[in-house]
Amino acid sequence: MAIKTWELDSNFKNEIAAMPGGEGIMKCFQCSTCTVGCPITELEPSYNPRKIIQMSLLGMKKEVLESEEIWLCAVCQTCSERCPQDVRISDLMGAIRRIAEKEAEEGKIELKGVRAIFEKAFMHQLEKFGRMYEIGLSMEYYKKAHGGFFAGMMAMQKDYQKLGMRFFKKGKMGPKSMFPDKIKRTGEVKKIFEKVGE
Amino acid sequence: MAVSKLAYYPGCPSETHAIEQDMSTKAVFEKLGIELVEVEDWNCCGAAEAENPEMVYALNARNLAIAERDNLDMMVTSCSVCFYNLARTNEAYEKDAGLKDRMKAIDPALEYNGSVKAKHVVDVIVNEVGLDEIKKRxxxxxxxxxxxxxxxxxxxxxxxxxxxxxxxxxxxxxxxxxxxxxxxxxxxxxxxxxxxxxxxxxxxxxxxxxxxxxxxxxxxxxxxxxxxxxxxxxxxxxxxxxxxxxxxxxxxxxxxxxxxxxxxxxxxxxxxxxxxxxxxxxxxxxxxx
CATH class of the missing domain: 3.40.50.11810 (Rossmann fold)
Incomplete structure (x- = not known):
């Protein structure tokens, strides 16, 4: 893929560096230690954190933000731990994902994959109840990831019916877990969401 | 044994799929004679899904503040993800001088002075209780x-x-x-x-x-x-x-x-x-x- 120099956004790296977690991007000297030790790269070689950083430094904003790869990091911190330049790549990927979500909300790019939907669904449960409500999370995620209530429920049943039965048999998913375990002072958590945003 | 009373942060899975971890954690500490005080009205730590560090700090500051008000100086959790989020919130309190005021400005419930150490269960057992004590028991x-x-x-x-x-x-x-x-x-x-x-x-x-x-x-x-x-x-x-x-x-x-x-x-x-x-x-x- 030839780089279209006239389409580069030289400010992209500054945008990343201004995000919490993205501060270290300029320190990267492309040694590839992150990529060599990455457990995701080992299974899916298209995931190359070094390359994502270099593309970002060059200003290939749209290519980076619309790539599937930025959503593959499992935040295991192996790269951050081994990086000789203390780039904190796990945190950096988080900063890039947040920029991607913002740009997608503004209609400027299209997100790949479903992790943004999952993260949003997770945070919605937290905002409403103060704690994780797994059934609420799954229902919202599957509905949105599969484009509608019916298709979502079919997919959820396929993926989770057996796991649900396993939990039920072991008494891990009794009638109580059907309902959210709401904290008492949900107002305090709602305030966090109002003032910090997602 | 150095510790006798700890704030306990169970984390969300403790009530569903990790109920046996919660049960066994409580049973082990009871047997060791260490009191676990569950963080009153605790909220989720944000897990790996809260991408905004400021959000992570706010969610965890609320929990740490509750323990601080109860005069507990150490919080133990049995979840590694919760531990990571609690520990990085404390680190941010040390390094970012403005964080304390920013948190307080969100809600008075988030008024936290950074005095509660966050520890993983394994750390508490091995390094606070100690191998000699465990061996005896x-x-x-x-x-x-x-x-x-x-x-x-x-x-x-x-x-x-x-x-x-x-x-x-x-x-x-x-x-x-x-x-x-x-x-x-x-x-x-x-x-x-x-x-x-x-x-x-x-x-x-x-x-x-x-x-x-x-x-x-x-x-x-x-x-x-x-x-x-x-x-x-x-x-x-x-x-x-x-x-x-x-x-x-x-x-x-x-x-x-x-x-x-x-x-x-x-x-x-x-x-x-x-x-x-x-x-x-x-x-x-x-x-x-």
Whole structure:
């Protein structure tokens, strides 16, 4: 893929560096230690954190933000731990994902994959109840990831019916877990969401 | 023993799929005579899904502030992800002078002075209670071969973790005290299980977890021991799904650290929730002498 120099956004790296977690991007000297030790790269070689950083430094904003790869990091911190330049790549990927979500909300790019939907669904449960409500999370995620209530429920049943039965048999998913375990002072958590945003 | 009373942060899975971790943690501390005071009205730590660090700090400051107001100076959690979020919030309080005021401005409930140390259960057992004390209290031997699986956050990032980032060994020491044999597993001990990708890229997550179970099996392990509910979910609850996906039989029991320790301390298996693990732990229980 030839780089279209006239389409580069030289400010992209500054945008990343201004995000919490993205501060270290300029320190990267492309040694590839992150990529060599990455457990995701080992299974899916298209995931190359070094390359994502270099593309970002060059200003290939749209290519980076619309790539599937930025959503593959499992935040295991192996790269951050081994990086000789203390780039904190796990945190950096988080900063890039947040920029991607913002740009997608503004209609400027299209997100790949479903992790943004999952993260949003997770945070919605937290905002409403103060704690994780797994059934609420799954229902919202599957509905949105599969484009509608019916298709979502079919997919959820396929993926989770057996796991649900396993939990039920072991008494891990009794009638109580059907309902959210709401904290008492949900107002305090709602305030966090109002003032910090997602 | 240095500690007698601790704030306890159970984390969300403690009420559903990790109920046996919660049960065994409480049983172990009760047996050791350490009081656990559950953080009153605690909220979720944000797990791996809260991408905005400021959000993570706010969610965890609320929990730490509750413990601080109750005059507790140490908080213990049995979840590695919760530990990571609590620990990095404390780190941010140390390094970012303006954070305290920013948090307070969100809501008075978030008024926190940074005085509560956050610790993982394994850290408390090995480094606060201490190996000598544990040794004295062991009532039973568990002569089984164990693959100790640590996952990510006990040692990484090392500025927050309490164990070696690549070759952790705190759990090994307890397993050896219990009469267990730690199998050679150093290449897998701290390699990610794929948990955070469970819902969105289960194909990758399944492969990552299968590799961990395969390596344990190949080296003759009778069980895997882990201390994180997300790792446990992948290795235990999802093990039948992994078997079905790859058309293999694994049948590898996966015990929580507090479950195997509890067995050694002579606690009744039912009290440790061993009947709630998805893959049967009977073979391990039968070897306790």
């Amino acid at each position: 062991i009532e039973k031997k568990i002569p089984v071969k164990v693959a100790p699986y640590y996952g990510c956050y006990m040692g990484r990032p090392s500025r927050l973790g309490f164990d070696d980032p690549d070759n952790p060994e705190t759990m090994d020491k307890i397993i050896e005290l219990l009469g267990g044999e730690v199998i050679p597993y150093s290449q897998m001990k701290a390699k990610c299980c794929g948990g955070p990708l469970m819902m969105t890229r289960s194909d990758l997550a399944f492969k990552m977890s299968k590799n961990l179970i395969d390596a344990a099996k190949a080296r003759g392990a009778d069980c895997i021991v882990t201390a994180c509910p997300l790792c446990h979910m992948m290795l235990d609850a999802k093990q039948p799904d992994i078997e079905e996906t790859f058309k293999v039989k694994l049948e590898m029991p996966v015990l929580y650290f507090t479950q195997i320790l509890g067995l050694g301390l002579g606690i009744d298996p039912k009290k440790l929730g061993l009947n709630k693990n998805i893959v049967s732990t009977k073979a391990i229980e039968e070897k306790v002498i």
